[in-house]
Amino acid sequence: MRMAARRRWWCDQLLRHPLAGAAGLLILIWAGLPLVPEASGLHFSVRYRLFLSAFAVAGGLFFALLRLERVPAPRSGWGVLGSVAAVYLAAVGLLVVVGSVYPQYGLPRAGSAVETDSPAGRGKALFWDPSVGCFQCHTFGGAGGQRGPDLSRVAAVAGTRQPGVSAQEYILGHIGGGSSYFTVPGYPPIMPPFGQRLSPEQQEALLAFLLAGP
Amino acid sequence: MPVDIPYLGARTAIWIAAQQHLYLAAFVLGAPLFIVICEYLGVRLCDARYERLARETMKVVVLAYSITAAAGAAFTFILVGAYPALTSHLFTRFGPVFWLYAALILVETLLVYAYWYSWEPLARAKAAHLALGVALNVVGTAMMFLMNAVGAYMLTPPAGAAEGDLWALMANPSWSGLNLHRFVANITFGGFIVALFAAFMFLTARDEEDRAFYDWMGFTGNLIGVGTLMLLPLAGYIYAKELFLYDAQIATFMMADKLSGFFVVQGLLVGLIFLGVNYYIWLSMQRIEGGARFLRQMRITFAVMFVALAIWMMPQHFLPDLATQPPAGVPLTALVIPERAAFLGLMMAKALAVTAMILLTFLTYAAYLRAQASGAVRWGEIAPQSQYALIFLPAVVVYTMGLMGAIRELARQDWHVYRQVRDVSPYWYAPTLGYTSAVVGAGTLLFFAFLAFIFWIGFKLERPAAGEEATGQRRKARAAATGFAGAGGDGK
Numbered sequence: 001m002r003m004a005a006r007r008r009w010w011c012d013q014l015l016r017h018p019l020a021g022a023a024g025l026l027i028l029i030w031a032g033l034p035l036v037p038e039a040s041g042l043h044f045s046v047r048y049r050l051f052l053s054a055f056a057v058a059g060g061l062f063f064a065l066l067r068l069e070r071v072p073a074p075r076s077g078w079g080v081l082g083s084v085a086a087v088y089l090a091a092v093g094l095l096v097v098v099g100s101v102y103p104q105y106g107l108p109r110a111g112s113a114v115e116t117d118s119p120a121g122r123g124k125a126l127f128w129d130p131s132v133g134c135f136q137c138h139t140f141g142g143a144g145g146q147r148g149p150d151l152s153r154v155a156a157v158a159g160t161r162q163p164g165v166s167a168q169e170y171i172l173g174h175i176g177g178g179s180s181y182f183t184v185p186g187y188p189p190i191m192p193p194f195g196q197r198l199s200p201e202q203q204e205a206l207l208a209f210l211l212a213g214p
Numbered sequence: 215m216p217v218d219i220p221y222l223g224a225r226t227a228i229w230i231a232a233q234q235h236l237y238l239a240a241f242v243l244g245a246p247l248f249i250v251i252c253e254y255l256g257v258r259l260c261d262a263r264y265e266r267l268a269r270e271t272m273k274v275v276v277l278a279y280s281i282t283a284a285a286g287a288a289f290t291f292i293l294v295g296a297y298p299a300l301t302s303h304l305f306t307r308f309g310p311v312f313w314l315y316a317a318l319i320l321v322e323t324l325l326v327y328a329y330w331y332s333w334e335p336l337a338r339a340k341a342a343h344l345a346l347g348v349a350l351n352v353v354g355t356a357m358m359f360l361m362n363a364v365g366a367y368m369l370t371p372p373a374g375a376a377e378g379d380l381w382a383l384m385a386n387p388s389w390s391g392l393n394l395h396r397f398v399a400n401i402t403f404g405g406f407i408v409a410l411f412a413a414f415m416f417l418t419a420r421d422e423e424d425r426a427f428y429d430w431m432g433f434t435g436n437l438i439g440v441g442t443l444m445l446l447p448l449a450g451y452i453y454a455k456e457l458f459l460y461d462a463q464i465a466t467f468m469m470a471d472k473l474s475g476f477f478v479v480q481g482l483l484v485g486l487i488f489l490g491v492n493y494y495i496w497l498s499m500q501r502i503e504g505g506a507r508f509l510r511q512m513r514i515t516f517a518v519m520f521v522a523l524a525i526w527m528m529p530q531h532f533l534p535d536l537a538t539q540p541p542a543g544v545p546l547t548a549l550v551i552p553e554r555a556a557f558l559g560l561m562m563a564k565a566l567a568v569t570a571m572i573l574l575t576f577l578t579y580a581a582y583l584r585a586q587a588s589g590a591v592r593w594g595e596i597a598p599q600s601q602y603a604l605i606f607l608p609a610v611v612v613y614t615m616g617l618m619g620a621i622r623e624l625a626r627q628d629w630h631v632y633r634q635v636r637d638v639s640p641y642w643y644a645p646t647l648g649y650t651s652a653v654v655g656a657g658t659l660l661f662f663a664f665l666a667f668i669f670w671i672g673f674k675l676e677r678p679a680a681g682e683e684a685t686g687q688r689r690k691a692r693a694a695a696t697g698f699a700g701a702g703g704d705g706k
Contacts, residue, residue, distance in 0.1 A: 015513065038547075041554035045547060047532050052524065059520045062489065066496065066513070073417050073598035077674065080417045081666070084605050088662055091609040092655045098482060099651025102475045105534035128537060131628055131636075135536055136466040142546075145470050145536050147462070190462040197633075 015063065022060025029053055123209025126202055134206070137191065141214030148191060149184055155211045171210055175203050216639070217295045224296035225641035226653055229623075231288040233616055233657045238282035238664070240615070241407055243354040244400025245275050246329075248438055250347035257340050267431050269333060270673075271408050276330045277668045279323070297639070300630040304364060307383055311360050318357045325350040358400075359393055366392045368631050369622065370460045387460040391453035398445050403615065405438030406608040407665070413601035414669055426594035432604050433498060439607070440491050440579075444572050447484075457625070464625050464632070472535045475647045476621050478527050481564070483614040485523035488571045490607045492516065495578050497600035503589030508581040515574045522567040522574075530559030534647075612661055616654035624650075 014021045029049050036043050044052070074080045127134045134140075137148040144150075158167035161182060165173070173181045175198070179189035194203065219227040249268045256265030294301050305312060329346045336343035363384040370388040412432035419425045458465040467473060496512050499505040531550040533540070540546050551559045626632050628642040636642075645653075 042552050044552055044555070045549070047548065048528075048551065051528070055520060055524045059517075062493075062516065062520070063513075065493070066516070068599060070597040071599050073601075077418055080414065083417075083602070084414065084666075087602055087605050088609050088659060091606055092613060092658050095479070095483070095610075095613055096651045096655040099479055100648035102478065102647050103532050103534040103538075104646040104648050105472060105538055131633075133463045133467070136463055136471050143537055143539055145466055147466060147470075192462070 016067075018063030018067070019060045021063070022056045025056035025059075026053055029056065119205045119208040120212045121209075122202075123205035123207070126198070126206055127209055132194075132198070148187060151210055152214050155213055167211070168207060171207050172203060175206055216298055218640075219292070219296065223641060224292065224639060228289065228292040228296060229620075229653055230657055230660070231285060231292055233619065233654075234661060234664075235282065235285035235289045236619065237612060237615065237657075237661045238278055238285055239358075240396070240400045240403050242275055242278055242282050242326075243358055244402075244404035245271055245407070246347065246351050246354060247401055248404060249275070250344060250351060253340075253347065254344055263427060263430055266427065267408070267434060270431075271404075271411070272330055272333075273672055274407075274411060274668055276326060277672050278664070279326055281664055281668075283319075297630070300635055303631060303635050304368075308364055308367075308380070310380060311363060311384065315357060315360045318353055318360070322350070322353045322357060325353060355397065358396060359389075362392045362396060363389050369464070369626055370457065371631055371634050388453065388456045391449075391456040395446070395449040395453045398442050398449050399615070402439050402442040402446065403608075403611060405435050405440075405442065406604075406611045408435030409433075409439060409604040410608045410665070411435070411669060413604035415673065416601050417598065418674070422594055429501075429593045429596050432601065436491065436494060436604060436607070439611075440575065443487065443491075444575065447568050447572065461632070467627060468621060468625050470536060472644045473621050473624060474529070475534055476617060476650070478529050479617060479647065479651070480614065480621075481523070481527040483610055483617065484568070485519070485526060485571070486610045487607060487614070488575055489516070489519060489523075490603050490610065492519065492575060492578050494600055494603040494607075495582055497597050497603070499582060499585055501592050501596045502582075502585045503592070505582075505585040505589060508585055511581060512578060515578055519571055519574060522570045525558055526564050526567040526571075528555075528558045528563075530556070609658065609662070612658045613654055616657050617650070620650050620654060 029052050033044050033049055033052075074083050126132050127140060134151075135144040137145045139146060139150040139152065141152055154171065155167060158170045159165075161170050161184070170182070174191070176193060176195035178191040178193035180193065183189045198206070216224070218224050222230070249272050252264045252268040252271075256262065256268065325346065329343070329350050332343060332346065336346075363386070366389040367383055367386045370386050372382055372386045409432045412428045412435055416425055416428035416432060419428055454465065454468075457468075469477065492512065492515060496509070499508055499512070528551065533549055540549055557563055624644045626637075627644065628637050629635065630637050
């Protein structure tokens with residue numbers, strides 16, 4: 001019973017002083033979280049702590065807003081217009097700032113324009129070309145997507161996928177036919193066929209690039 | 215030779231023009247859907263407030279109508295001038311669609327004016343007036359579906375459809391998803407704009423009766439907005455699923471590659487909308503006698519919502535796209551979500567967070583209804599800051615529409631028509647989130663500048679002189695309720 005009463009008292013205090021509550025959360029985030037050992041798999045880096053801090057602060061401000069008494073309405077038409085404009089500038093400003101501080105990519109992505117002499121170089125350009133899009137599903141050398149398997153070491157496994165099919169043949173077949181040619185176990189069959197979309201030279205270039213490895 | 219546009223560039227210019235047209239058109243098409251319903255409710259429930267809501271909103275629609283057309287014309291001019299190859303591609307394939315569209319614009323215009331100007335003449339023949347309103351909505355929705363077909367086609371052209379097969383081009387894989395999503399969202403948007411209008415009128419109202427009415431109108435507009443808002447995550451999911459089935463690469467580009475950061479901001483936007491809505495209910499609750507007993511439950515709701523929002527927005531990593539490597543000297547672990555928390559970055563956790571927000575909002579409304587059942591609502595006595603919530607909400611809603619629209623267009627990557635007409639202009643690439651935010655922010659403010667103009671011109675300038683004002687308004691309200699206003703008496 002005493003415990004419940006004390007808990008209730010704490011809750012009331014927190015609600016009465018939401019900014020103090022936010023400060024408490026900030027202390028937890030910046031003094032507590034860094035103590036979590038890396039090996040636990042729950043060690044949040046500085047960027048994530050900043051992210052969480054934003055919520056703590058916003059939450060504190062929001063609960064402070066709930067405690068606000070009745071504010072008087074502006075008295076003149078211009079006062080209304082001015083206060084409305086202020087709300088809009090603040091809201092839109094906040095959103096634009098958030099959009100601008102979020103990590104930005106470079107402009108534009110080196111892609112279709114890259115032309116090199118070696119087939120492997122041309123294959124690399126194709127792999128990272130947004131309109132071909134291999135990288136959107138495949139990781140290569142540490143960057144790329146995760147829907148498909150990491151292709152950094154595909155040269156080593158390609159020859160073992162189907163008995164009697166060489167690495168070259170398998171990779172070319174997979175590029176040409178997509179998932180309908182062969183589906184690596186554990187992955188969804190979503191790879192589109194590129195046989196029509198890419199010329200034979202382009203497919204050969206991709207093969208050379210994949211066989212060379214990162 | 216395509217023309218470019220100085221300073222802004224062709225892409226940003228067409229972006230802003232198209233966006234303004236879309237905002238205005240969404241309102242002009244969405245609002246009449248519930249205007250007619252409200253007019254009907256006014257008759258059915260014998261509640262004059264519904265009639266007045268319908269009528270004042272329709273006046274805003276009429277004023278906005280010509281600005282919509284002007285923005286549409288600007289959009290078309292830039293399209294033809296700066297993107298001639300795309301224009302001719304679309305016109306050769308969708309010719310009859312554009313002709314039909316042009317004809318429907320004419321019909322729609324006639325219907326808008328007929329519906330508005332016959333309001334009093336047909337005050338005694340409500341069924342005829344309602345029929346006009348229904349016709350207006352049927353034509354308006356048909357127009358929207360036509361243009362949705364073209365817009366959807368640009369992202370998901372049907373594979374192997376012959377040039378002459380118009381229906382196959384129209385019924386392309388994402389048409390139905392886009393239709394559904396836009397139809398619902400237009401109502402949502404209209405509802406929030408009605409609430410904005412009501413808030414503006416509430417704050418400038420001079421007498422108690424008006425304040426009570428606009429308080430009610432704001433609440434009702436907000437209710438329309440929220441009620442349909444809850445359907446949108448599902449509609450969005452259906453739409454995204456269509457895109458995913460059409461081409462997994464589009465989905466990847468959006469959800470994991472260049473546009474992934476855009477979706478983090480989307481989380482923020484939708485979270486702000488839900489928080490704003492619940493904050494408004496929090497204040498609404500306090501104008502019900504005995505409503506205070508529900509405030510404790512609502513505080514818990516708010517706390518849970520913040521947690522849900524944090525989960526929704528938690529990015530899997532702080533890399534802007536799939537090709538960017540961490541900057542020199544920064545280890546990958548500094549940018550990636552910790553292993554054990556990785557599930558927070560996945561779709562499953564985010565879907566749960568959204569669902570929680572929707573359910574909590576339901577509960578808030580349920581509590582509101584219970585409070586209403588046992589205590590009288592003191593309309594007009596709501597704390598004025600509530601009106602700023604109603605003003606804030608449409609700002610976020612409009613920004614959301616702008617950003618989501620940008621995602622839909624940018625999903626085409628360097629194509630005008632996905633894998634068919636390549637974008638060879640200097641603006642073929644996806645702009646950064648920062649640039650996109652600036653354009654969307656400017657577009658949002660521009661739209662509200664138009665709205666402020668409309669509200670001011672339509673409702674503040676033409677008011678009777680100061681002394682007469684209050685009685686004039688009251689007379690008008692009563693007239694609207696009973697149908698005896700001026701010319702209304704001798705109309706058929």
